[in-house]
Amino acid sequence: MSLPLFLVTLFISGSLGIPFRSGPKYQTDDYYTYEGIQEYLKGLAYTYSNRVKLTDIGKTYENRTLTTITISNGDRRTGKNVIFIDAGFHAREWLTHTAALNIIDQLVVNFKENQELLKDYDWVILPLVNADGYTYSRSGNVFINETITCNEPLTSDHQIKCWRKNRKPSAEDCIGTDLNRNFEYDWGKEGDINDPCYLAFKGISPFSEPESQAVKRVLLDLVKSGRGILYLTFHSAISLILYPWGSNGDKAENFKEHEEVAEAGIL
């Protein structure tokens, strides 16, 4: 009698996407799809429910849910400072989601080794900002062991892989806004692009895009609560650590602090 019941349980668990008891296994042999990332986060929330909480912070233009994962050490201490990380603003920078997922894995699954990092901080991570753009960049031809130069993409399949913006139409014949140029501070200054067909188009107005609005809400919440202490946004186009101000190159009031943190990050 117990065998059929066991099989039924497995079938139901599988069909609902509930992970096995050992917890979801983080894979590094391929890039996760948007759906794979969402499943992975859900699996962590299910398996490590005392330390992990998921929050849906908005929807993309194509109606994909954007989800942050909040990671604590489970001590129930409230009001800790928060480190916020996002990744995947630019569709083609696939490495950034992987980096964010790896950090999530280290903080949640490898908690014992890294618990010092959670003693006085909670972490909020949004591993994929531009879910539509990323999904689009995964479509089309699959390239294996081939170098694609995005400065001059040769074919339409190369152009798909090199997609950078989101997927909301920005003009009659052009799609997409460069999401990290869509923020309000100094919007449209210092070389921001007005051409809706260009890959770095700033958008029709500040925060015109649902994805940048979602990130804005998270940041404002952290400012209002006074808990936000560090914001890192991952890109993989160049090997640099950049800190404010990006819009005009001026030094921020606390640039010494930025410099110290950046230098620690290099090590």
Ligand SMILES: [Zn+2]
């Ligand atoms: Zn980027």
